[in-house]
Amino acid sequence: MQKEQIQILETSIIRLLRRGANKQLLNIIKKTHMADLSIVFENLTPPNQEKLFKLLDNPDDIGLLFSHLSEKTFVEFVKIVDFDKLVTVFDHMASDDAAELLGCLDEELSDKILSKMKKEESYNVEQIMSYEEDTAGSLMVKDYVALEEDVKAREVIEALQNKYLDVEMPFYIYVIDNYGKLVGVSSLRQLVLESPDKPLKSFMATDIVSVKPYTDRDVVARLVSRYDFLAIPVVDDDNRIIGIVTVDDVIDILHETATEDMLKMAGVGEDYVETQSLLKGTRIRLPWLFASCLGGIANFFIIGRFESTLAQLTGLAAFIPIIMGMGGNIGTQSATIVVRGIATGRVNIRDFVKIISRELGVGFILGVTYGGLIAAVAKFSFMAEPFSWALSVVVGGSILSSMTVAAFVGTAVPLIFHRLNIDPAVATGPFVTTTMDLISVYCYFTITRLLLGF
Amino acid sequence: MQKEQIQILETSIIRLLRRGANKQLLNIIKKTHMADLSIVFENLTPPNQEKLFKLLDNPDDIGLLFSHLSEKTFVEFVKIVDFDKLVTVFDHMASDDAAELLGCLDEELSDKILSKMKKEESYNVEQIMSYEEDTAGSLMVKDYVALEEDVKAREVIEALQNKYLDVEMPFYIYVIDNYGKLVGVSSLRQLVLESPDKPLKSFMATDIVSVKPYTDRDVVARLVSRYDFLAIPVVDDDNRIIGIVTVDDVIDILHETATEDMLKMAGVGEDYVETQSLLKGTRIRLPWLFASCLGGIANFFIIGRFESTLAQLTGLAAFIPIIMGMGGNIGTQSATIVVRGIATGRVNIRDFVKIISRELGVGFILGVTYGGLIAAVAKFSFMAEPFSWALSVVVGGSILSSMTVAAFVGTAVPLIFHRLNIDPAVATGPFVTTTMDLISVYCYFTITRLLLGF
Structure with missing residues (x-):
C-alpha cells in the first residue's frame, strides 16, 4: 500500500471503530496485510488500539502485527494484552521475531512468558536470545528443513507436506549426515525437477556457504547479497546446522546498518529514533x-x-x-x-x-x-x-x-x-x-x- | 568466502596461470562461485585475465562473472572477447543483467550484439532497456511463471519441469485470466501442499501487490521489504504481468540508494566511485x-x-x-x-x-x-x-x-x-x-x- 492508501485505511478504521461496526472491521482486517495494519495501529488512540486488537484472533496475525510495531508502541500495548493470549501468540511466532520482541520486554514479564510457552518453542527462543545482539545467532530462525542424505526426492516432498508444515519458506533443503553435520543443500526448485526416487545425495550441491552463530550480522548480509541467497545456514563449531538467516532479515540488516552509519557519521549516535521523546x-x-x-x-x-x-x-x-x-x-x-x-x-x-x-x-x-x-x-x-x-x-x-x-x-x-x-x-x-x-x-x-x- | 580466502584464491590462481596448469585451474573454477572469481579477476593483469577467461566455457558462468565485474573492468575486457562467444553469453543471461551490461557498452557494439541474439531474448532485453533507469521496468526479469486459473496443481508442477525449466527461482506462480490479467498468486511451497487435482484458482491468494514498469525503484524496494516478498510482479496499465523484480535486485537497490544518499549528504555526488581515476x-x-x-x-x-x-x-x-x-x-x-x-x-x-x-x-x-x-x-x-x-x-x-x-x-x-x-x-x-x-x-x-x- 502507498502512503495515501494507508491514510484512507486509517480513516475508515477510525470511523468504523466509532460506529462499532465489527463486521466491516473484520472484513478489512482479513484483507489487510499486518505490515499495513501496524502503521494504522501506531496512530490509533490507546482505547481504539484495544478495540481493534480484540477483533484479531489469529495468533499468527497478532505475531506479525507485533513484530511490525515500533518498540515503544509494542512495550506499551503489551501491558494490557491478556496473558494467555500473549503466550499463544509467542508460541506461534517465528523464533527470531519472538526472541527480538521478548528482548524488548522487562525480564520478569519475558521470563514469565517463556515459562508458559511450549517447551520446544521456548527452548528455541531462549537459544536465540542467548547469542549476542547483531550476530547470526540472534537473527536466525529455527524453522528449516534438514534431512539425511539417503532421503529420496519423493520422501522429501512428503516430509514437507507433513513434518515441515510449519516451515514457512523452505527454499532450501539442507542435507545432513548421520552425525547431523551439514554436507549438502538442495532447493525446492530442484526437488520438483528430479525424478522421485533419487536420493538427496545424488543431486545436492556440496559447496555450502555457512556462518557461525557468532558471525557478525554485517558479514551475514554481505554473503547473502554477494551470492544472491534466499537464506544462509548457521552451523555450530562441529558443522551441525542450528538455524538459518533468511533474506528478509538481511534486508532489515541492510536498512539498519545504513541508518546507523549515517547517524554515526552525523554524530547523532546509532540509536537515535525519530519518534523518541x-x-x-x-x-x-x-x-x-x-x-x-x-x-x-x-x-x-x-x-x-x-x-x-x-x-x-x-x-x-x-x-x-x-x-x-x-x-x-x-x-x-x-x-x-x-x-x-x-x-x-x-x-x-x-x-x-x-x-x-x-x-x-x-x-x-x-x-x-x-x-x-x-x-x-x-x-x-x-x-x-x-x-x-x-x-x-x-x-x-x-x-x-x-x-x-x-x-x-x-x-x-x-x-x-x-x-x-x-x-x-x-x-x-x-x-x-x-x-x-x-x-x-x-x-x-x-x-x-x-x-x-x- | 571471506577476504582472506579470496586472497589465497588469488595467489593460487596467479601461480597456476604462470605454470599454465590448466587442469588445476579448471578444478578451481568449478568449485568457485563467480561472485568470488570476479574479485580475483578484477585484480589480474590483462594477459592473465585473458588466459583465465579462455578456461571458462559455460555461458551461464561467464554471464555471472560479467555481471559481478565493475563497469570499468567489464567495458575494458569485453573488447577482446570473441564476438560469437559474447552473443551466446548474452543469450543465456537473465534479461535484467543483460540489459544493464549492454547499457554500459557503446551503442554500436550493444546494437550489434542485440541484432545477433535470439529473437525472444533480445526482445526481452530491449523492452527492459526501454524503461528509464531506476524504474521497476529497468530492473525486472522476464523469467517468471504465469499460468491460467484452471491449471491444476499437478499440471503446474509438470509445467515447471518442462516449459519453465529456465526460470531460476519460481517462488511464486502468478495466475492470469483469459485476458492475461493478473488475478492471483500462489507459491511453490503451497503447490507442494495442495492435492494434485485442485485448480490454481481454488487456492491462489488474490490480494496481490504489484508495481508498474515506471514505478520508482525506491518504492519497489520499500514494498518488498515491508511485506517480506521474494519477488514483486510488474504489470502494465491493463494489469497484465510483464515481469518480476526479485529480492536480490532489491538488496542491490538498498545498497545503492544508501550509498548514494551518504555521498550526496557529504557533497560528493552520487556517482562517485572509489576506483575512479x-x-x-x-x-x-x-x-x-x-x-x-x-x-x-x-x-x-x-x-x-x-x-x-x-x-x-x-x-x-x-x-x-x-x-x-x-x-x-x-x-x-x-x-x-x-x-x-x-x-x-x-x-x-x-x-x-x-x-x-x-x-x-x-x-x-x-x-x-x-x-x-x-x-x-x-x-x-x-x-x-x-x-x-x-x-x-x-x-x-x-x-x-x-x-x-x-x-x-x-x-x-x-x-x-x-x-x-x-x-x-x-x-x-x-x-x-x-x-x-x-x-x-x-x-x-x-x-x-x-x-x-x-
Missing part, C-alpha cells in the same frame, strides 16, 4: 556535540595565542570561516567515501597506501584550485595594501594546506579505525570535522606569522 | 565544494562589514570557529535524521509541524546547554575586562540562536525539498552547512553590535 532525543545528541564544543574551545585558545597577529590586521579574521569550511567539507567528503567504501567492501585495507595517495592527490588538486580562487579574492580585497601579494599567498597557501591535510586525515582516520576494529563511521562524525577545524586554523595563523611577520 | 574523482568533487567556497567568500564579506567591531575587540574573532562549529554540527544532525527518516519512511511529511517543533525544541535545549557552557568560558577568559558579562551574554546568545536556527534549517530544508520532489539528500550536503555558517556569523556580529555597542 524530546528529552531522550536531546540526551542522545548532547554528548556528540561535546567533541565539537571542546574543539571549538581549543580553537578559541589557539586564536587567542595569535591575538597580536590579529591586532595588526583585523581583516585576517574574515578568512577564518572559508579556511575552516573548505577543510571541513573536503575532509567529510573523503571520510564518507572511505567509510561507505569499507561498509560495501569496495575499499580494501590492503590498498591503504594507494587510497591515501589518491585522496592526497585529489586534496592537492582541489586545494590548488580553490586556494588560487580565494587567493585572488584576497589580493583583490586588499589591493590598496602593500602586503596584498603576501596576504594572498598566505590565504591561498592556508587553503591548500588545509584541504590537503583534510583529505589525508579524512581518509586515514577511518582506515586506521577500521584496522583497529573500531567502527570507522564514528570517526567521520564530529571528530574528523573538529580535528580539521583545529588544524586549519592553526596552519592559517602559523603561515601568516611566517610570511607576513605579524 | 584521480582526475575523474577530482572533477566529480570539485563543483560540490563550490557551494562551500561561495559561502566562505560571502562570510568573508560579512565579517569585513564588521571590521570596526572586530578592531575594538580582536578577541571576538576567537569565538568564530566555535559558533560556526556548533551550528554546523547540530544542523547536520537534524538534516541527517530527517533525510534518513524520509528514506526509510519513518518521517512523514504529514507531521511537518510536529517534526519541526520537536527539532526546534532539541535545538533550543542543546543551545541553552552549550551556550551556557561557552558563555562561562568567555566570562572566565575576559574576566579583567569591564564588558566581560556582556561578552558572555553575546557569546552564549549567539550559540543559542545559531543552534536553534540550525536545528530548524536542518529539519525544514530537507522536508521542503522532499515536498517539492527534490532529493532531500542533496539539501543536507554543503548547502545546509554553508547556509548555517553564514547565518551563525551574521547573528554573532549583529548581537555583538547590539549588546556591546562596538
Whole structure:
C-alpha cells in the first residue's frame, strides 16, 4: 500500500471503530496485510488500539502485527494484552521475531512468558536470545528443513507436506549426515525437477556457504547479497546446522546498518529514533556535540595565542570561516567515501597506501584550485595594501594546506579505525570535522606569522 | 568466502596461470562461485585475465562473472572477447543483467550484439532497456511463471519441469485470466501442499501487490521489504504481468540508494566511485565544494562589514570557529535524521509541524546547554575586562540562536525539498552547512553590535 492508501485505511478504521461496526472491521482486517495494519495501529488512540486488537484472533496475525510495531508502541500495548493470549501468540511466532520482541520486554514479564510457552518453542527462543545482539545467532530462525542424505526426492516432498508444515519458506533443503553435520543443500526448485526416487545425495550441491552463530550480522548480509541467497545456514563449531538467516532479515540488516552509519557519521549516535521523546532525543545528541564544543574551545585558545597577529590586521579574521569550511567539507567528503567504501567492501585495507595517495592527490588538486580562487579574492580585497601579494599567498597557501591535510586525515582516520576494529563511521562524525577545524586554523595563523611577520 | 580466502584464491590462481596448469585451474573454477572469481579477476593483469577467461566455457558462468565485474573492468575486457562467444553469453543471461551490461557498452557494439541474439531474448532485453533507469521496468526479469486459473496443481508442477525449466527461482506462480490479467498468486511451497487435482484458482491468494514498469525503484524496494516478498510482479496499465523484480535486485537497490544518499549528504555526488581515476574523482568533487567556497567568500564579506567591531575587540574573532562549529554540527544532525527518516519512511511529511517543533525544541535545549557552557568560558577568559558579562551574554546568545536556527534549517530544508520532489539528500550536503555558517556569523556580529555597542 502507498502512503495515501494507508491514510484512507486509517480513516475508515477510525470511523468504523466509532460506529462499532465489527463486521466491516473484520472484513478489512482479513484483507489487510499486518505490515499495513501496524502503521494504522501506531496512530490509533490507546482505547481504539484495544478495540481493534480484540477483533484479531489469529495468533499468527497478532505475531506479525507485533513484530511490525515500533518498540515503544509494542512495550506499551503489551501491558494490557491478556496473558494467555500473549503466550499463544509467542508460541506461534517465528523464533527470531519472538526472541527480538521478548528482548524488548522487562525480564520478569519475558521470563514469565517463556515459562508458559511450549517447551520446544521456548527452548528455541531462549537459544536465540542467548547469542549476542547483531550476530547470526540472534537473527536466525529455527524453522528449516534438514534431512539425511539417503532421503529420496519423493520422501522429501512428503516430509514437507507433513513434518515441515510449519516451515514457512523452505527454499532450501539442507542435507545432513548421520552425525547431523551439514554436507549438502538442495532447493525446492530442484526437488520438483528430479525424478522421485533419487536420493538427496545424488543431486545436492556440496559447496555450502555457512556462518557461525557468532558471525557478525554485517558479514551475514554481505554473503547473502554477494551470492544472491534466499537464506544462509548457521552451523555450530562441529558443522551441525542450528538455524538459518533468511533474506528478509538481511534486508532489515541492510536498512539498519545504513541508518546507523549515517547517524554515526552525523554524530547523532546509532540509536537515535525519530519518534523518541524530546528529552531522550536531546540526551542522545548532547554528548556528540561535546567533541565539537571542546574543539571549538581549543580553537578559541589557539586564536587567542595569535591575538597580536590579529591586532595588526583585523581583516585576517574574515578568512577564518572559508579556511575552516573548505577543510571541513573536503575532509567529510573523503571520510564518507572511505567509510561507505569499507561498509560495501569496495575499499580494501590492503590498498591503504594507494587510497591515501589518491585522496592526497585529489586534496592537492582541489586545494590548488580553490586556494588560487580565494587567493585572488584576497589580493583583490586588499589591493590598496602593500602586503596584498603576501596576504594572498598566505590565504591561498592556508587553503591548500588545509584541504590537503583534510583529505589525508579524512581518509586515514577511518582506515586506521577500521584496522583497529573500531567502527570507522564514528570517526567521520564530529571528530574528523573538529580535528580539521583545529588544524586549519592553526596552519592559517602559523603561515601568516611566517610570511607576513605579524 | 571471506577476504582472506579470496586472497589465497588469488595467489593460487596467479601461480597456476604462470605454470599454465590448466587442469588445476579448471578444478578451481568449478568449485568457485563467480561472485568470488570476479574479485580475483578484477585484480589480474590483462594477459592473465585473458588466459583465465579462455578456461571458462559455460555461458551461464561467464554471464555471472560479467555481471559481478565493475563497469570499468567489464567495458575494458569485453573488447577482446570473441564476438560469437559474447552473443551466446548474452543469450543465456537473465534479461535484467543483460540489459544493464549492454547499457554500459557503446551503442554500436550493444546494437550489434542485440541484432545477433535470439529473437525472444533480445526482445526481452530491449523492452527492459526501454524503461528509464531506476524504474521497476529497468530492473525486472522476464523469467517468471504465469499460468491460467484452471491449471491444476499437478499440471503446474509438470509445467515447471518442462516449459519453465529456465526460470531460476519460481517462488511464486502468478495466475492470469483469459485476458492475461493478473488475478492471483500462489507459491511453490503451497503447490507442494495442495492435492494434485485442485485448480490454481481454488487456492491462489488474490490480494496481490504489484508495481508498474515506471514505478520508482525506491518504492519497489520499500514494498518488498515491508511485506517480506521474494519477488514483486510488474504489470502494465491493463494489469497484465510483464515481469518480476526479485529480492536480490532489491538488496542491490538498498545498497545503492544508501550509498548514494551518504555521498550526496557529504557533497560528493552520487556517482562517485572509489576506483575512479584521480582526475575523474577530482572533477566529480570539485563543483560540490563550490557551494562551500561561495559561502566562505560571502562570510568573508560579512565579517569585513564588521571590521570596526572586530578592531575594538580582536578577541571576538576567537569565538568564530566555535559558533560556526556548533551550528554546523547540530544542523547536520537534524538534516541527517530527517533525510534518513524520509528514506526509510519513518518521517512523514504529514507531521511537518510536529517534526519541526520537536527539532526546534532539541535545538533550543542543546543551545541553552552549550551556550551556557561557552558563555562561562568567555566570562572566565575576559574576566579583567569591564564588558566581560556582556561578552558572555553575546557569546552564549549567539550559540543559542545559531543552534536553534540550525536545528530548524536542518529539519525544514530537507522536508521542503522532499515536498517539492527534490532529493532531500542533496539539501543536507554543503548547502545546509554553508547556509548555517553564514547565518551563525551574521547573528554573532549583529548581537555583538547590539549588546556591546562596538
